[in-house]
Amino acid sequence: MSNPVRIQTEDFSQDEEINALKVGSKRIGGIATFLGCARDFSEGRDVSEIGFEAYGPMALAEMKKLREEAISRFALLDARIVHRVTTVHAGDNIVFIAAAAEHRAAALEACRWMIDELKERVPIWKKEITPQGDSWVTPHP
Amino acid sequence: MIKVLFFGPVADRVQMRETQVEYTPGMTLHDVIAHIGMQYPGAFSIVSFIAVNQTQVHDKQTVLHDNDEIAFMAKFSGG
Numbered sequence: 001m002s003n004p005v006r007i008q009t010e011d012f013s014q015d016e017e018i019n020a021l022k023v024g025s026k027r028i029g030g031i032a033t034f035l036g037c038a039r040d041f042s043e044g045r046d047v048s049e050i051g052f053e054a055y056g057p058m059a060l061a062e063m064k065k066l067r068e069e070a071i072s073r074f075a076l077l078d079a080r081i082v083h084r085v086t087t088v089h090a091g092d093n094i095v096f097i098a099a100a101a102e103h104r105a106a107a108l109e110a111c112r113w114m115i116d117e118l119k120e121r122v123p124i125w126k127k128e129i130t131p132q133g134d135s136w137v138t139p140h141p
Numbered sequence: 142m143i144k145v146l147f148f149g150p151v152a153d154r155v156q157m158r159e160t161q162v163e164y165t166p167g168m169t170l171h172d173v174i175a176h177i178g179m180q181y182p183g184a185f186s187i188v189s190f191i192a193v194n195q196t197q198v199h200d201k202q203t204v205l206h207d208n209d210e211i212a213f214m215a216k217f218s219g220g
């Protein structure tokens with residue numbers, strides 16, 4: 001089974017990530033997921049590509065900590081976080097987060113919390129490549 | 142030596158991803174910032190996070206050790 005927290009260049013399979021959660025426990029009553037994907041338009045400009053950069057070891061360590069905190073804080077049965085660091089095009093997958101709990105409320109809250117915290121705490125940056133030039137993305141709420 | 146890393150917008154600002162600063166006993170994070178800042182004025186205006194050995198630090202008086210790794214980072218924008 002793949003590691004529940006990963007940074008990788010290649011695409012991921014949502015089905016495989018969800019299956020990895022389901023085989024781990026029969027007590028799971030709900031799995032909430034977040035899939036971040038690349039847009040072709042941002043800040044009034046067409047976006048042709050998005051490039052990602054990460055401080056790899058620190059980003060991975062922070063993502064692992066984030067998962068452990070989410071499991072503890074929301075009494076999750078399991079959780080997975082996968083982030084791609086590469087160049088992606090419109091429609092491509094970027095990040096996948098899944099929270100598995102006995103009931104839906106905890107799963108949904110934990111999933112939202114993890115993506116919000118990831119954006120605040122994990123050293124990853126994205127640069128939008130547009131016909132007008134490249135620009136680093138300013139964090140969005 | 143102290144290994145200094147730059148990421149994302151900060152790397153663009155200083156036009157390099159990595160450099161080294163000679164270690165001297167008693168050296169602090171502030172000393173490294175001053176050293177880099179002299180070479181690249183304005184480089185730190187977009188630095189929001191600083192890590193020493195992959196742990197975020199806030200105190201610029203943090204004492205460094207030989208072979209420490211410092212990272213200067215702008216606000217994160219992953220996800």
